[in-house]
Each structure stands twice: as structure tokens, then as C-alpha cells.
Amino acid sequence: NPYMDFQQWLVSLDSPNAQPAIYVSESEQLVHKLSFTAHRARYKVVLLWLPERLNVDASNKLLKQIEEPFGDTLFIMVSNNAKAILPTIYSRTQRIELKRLPDDVIADSLITRYSIDETDAMALAHNAEGNMITAINSISLSKESHRFLELFMELMRQSYQRHVKELKAWATDVASLGREQELRFLDYCQRLIRENFIYNLNVPQLNYLNREEASFSKNFARFINERNVIDIVTELDNASKDIAGNGNGKIVMFDLAIKMILLLKR
The missing domain is CATH 1.20.272 (Zinc Finger, Delta Prime; domain 3)
Known part of the structure; x- marks a missing residue:
């Protein structure tokens, strides 16, 4: 399934009301892994989902790596709320804004994949504000x-x-x-x-x-x-x-x- 959201992650952790964060111990493990040399690929790629969940200590631990990464290291951060990222991290990134999907594209997908009534599909698409995950979740919810x-x-x-x-x-x-x-x-x-x-x-x-x-x-x-x-x-x-x-x-x-x-x- 190419679509994944934070709420599904909480359910998989059996903690639907929790507010997980990325802690310093995880940052230390990542820094340790990045110290190894890559032999099978040109780059080591860090895909960091929800960098706004980094607590202060974890951010400080990663700051040097993000500010001056090794030549063979790439950091890709995927955020749902860029304003919540700590300024020390945010200021050192190159931002690429992903545009929202048009309502008719989402509605057509819901009609085709889930046999949703056209009126309801358009309502779901509009309320999702361009977010396919939100639209799909609205069906199950x-x-x-x-x-x-x-x-x-x-x-x-x-x-x-x-x-x-x-x-x-x-x-x-x-x-x-x-x-x-x-x-x-x-x-x-x-x-x-x-x-x-x-x-x-x-x-x-x-x-x-x-x-x-x-x-x-x-x-x-x-x-x-x-x-x-x-x-x-x-x-x-x-x-x-x-x-x-x-x-x-x-x-x-x-x-x-x-x-x-x-x-x-x-």
C-alpha cells in the first residue's frame, strides 16, 4: 500500500492516543550507521519521516550530520507540518513543496478503486484538501x-x-x-x-x-x-x-x- 499516515502508525504500535517522538537514542544509532563506508552504492540515503517529531536532544545529535554531511550521504526529510520542525534543523534544509492533488483526480480514484458514489466521492475529495490518504481514510472512517x-x-x-x-x-x-x-x-x-x-x-x-x-x-x-x-x-x-x-x-x-x-x- 503506497499510502501511509501517522494514525495507522499509532494503531500498529497499539497506542492510538499516544504522541510518539524521535529520541536521542535513535539519533545516536543513525549517526553510528552513517559512520560506515558504503560499498554497494554511491550514496547512503537517510529517509527521515516526520522530522517535526524529533525532540530537542535528538535534533542536536543530528545537527552536525545534517549541517555537514559526508560526501556520500543524503538526508531526505518528509514532513506533514514544516512549521513544527525545530528552526536549527529547518534552516539547514532545502525545501521542496509538494502540490496538492486536484479534487477531481482524488474523486476519480475513489470512484474507480472503491466504487464510491460520485457525489460522496467529490465531498470526500474536497474535504481531504488534496490529500489522497485523508480521502481513503475517510472511507474506512x-x-x-x-x-x-x-x-x-x-x-x-x-x-x-x-x-x-x-x-x-x-x-x-x-x-x-x-x-x-x-x-x-x-x-x-x-x-x-x-x-x-x-x-x-x-x-x-x-x-x-x-x-x-x-x-x-x-x-x-x-x-x-x-x-x-x-x-x-x-x-x-x-x-x-x-x-x-x-x-x-x-x-x-x-x-x-x-x-x-x-x-x-x-
Whole structure:
């Protein structure tokens, strides 16, 4: 399979909620290997996946090798988030930006390889933002997406009706998902808020909702407008930052729900 992502790596480690890093011991092993002479090839090639996962000590251990590599040594770093790479490493690299795949290319691949409905394939391709791995994962995560939609609908309905007791129970349910799923849920919520705002423009070709989402948005979209859309997305983003920083899930989600009561009435 030519497509691989970080979440699959965590699952293979049986630690879906972990946040692995590259430690100094691994850097030392790499430096030791590079000290050997290459006999069967012209170059020794280091393929470093996710250099943003290097901790400070590991980066310092590799810094000299990266700054002044042996003549027969090449470093190729593949990053998902170049901004997160330590500046001492990043400043010594030559950057090559890979362009995103067009939506129609991803959609055609999903239709051909997985027999996905054309409407759903275009929605998946658009939401993947040019990332084939994300689009493929969205197929296997259909149950998760369905669950996220249910949680999103419950949040909006209970918030609109000001049902504080029910929102407290909702916050507990979301917190039970675990940190990584909570973060994916909040990203999902931000996407749906943006899509519902665009829905009000009545230009169908601008919307990328699957059939279930479109059915809900038909009646819900009118509650997302220019008076509240930015603040709602901001609160969702703030909640995501708090969860990523190991904030208490129940407290963060309940706080978000209470704020949503006020924002939906604007």
C-alpha cells in the first residue's frame, strides 16, 4: 500500500492516543550507521519521516550530520507540518513543496478503486484538501463520521433549546472518545460550520456535504450567519487547542456547549 499516515502508525504500535517522538537514542544509532563506508552504492540515503517529531536532544545529535554531511550521504526529510520542525534543523534544509492533488483526480480514484458514489466521492475529495490518504481514510472512517455527525447534531439541537443538563451528558460522551478522536471531532465540527455558512449562498457547486450532512444542513444552515460563524469556529479551534494541551475533556466540551447556546441565538 503506497499510502501511509501517522494514525495507522499509532494503531500498529497499539497506542492510538499516544504522541510518539524521535529520541536521542535513535539519533545516536543513525549517526553510528552513517559512520560506515558504503560499498554497494554511491550514496547512503537517510529517509527521515516526520522530522517535526524529533525532540530537542535528538535534533542536536543530528545537527552536525545534517549541517555537514559526508560526501556520500543524503538526508531526505518528509514532513506533514514544516512549521513544527525545530528552526536549527529547518534552516539547514532545502525545501521542496509538494502540490496538492486536484479534487477531481482524488474523486476519480475513489470512484474507480472503491466504487464510491460520485457525489460522496467529490465531498470526500474536497474535504481531504488534496490529500489522497485523508480521502481513503475517510472511507474506512465512515462509521466514525456518522458518529461525529450525530454528536454535532445533538450539540446544535440541545444548545438551541438551552438544555444544559443534556449538554453536560453530551460533554461526557465526547470526552469518552479519547484525545485523538476528540480532536478529529472538533475538526469535523469546524468543517460543517463552514459548509453550513456556504450553504446559505444557494450555490450547490460550492458545497461539499455528503447526503446525510446535506439532509441536516437543509434546515440547520440558516442558524449559521455572518454574525456568529467566525466566533463559532474560533471557539471550536480554542477547544481543540485545549484538548491538544491535555485539558480536561469534560470541562472543555461543556464550556464549548454553553458558549454555543449564546452563539446560536445571534
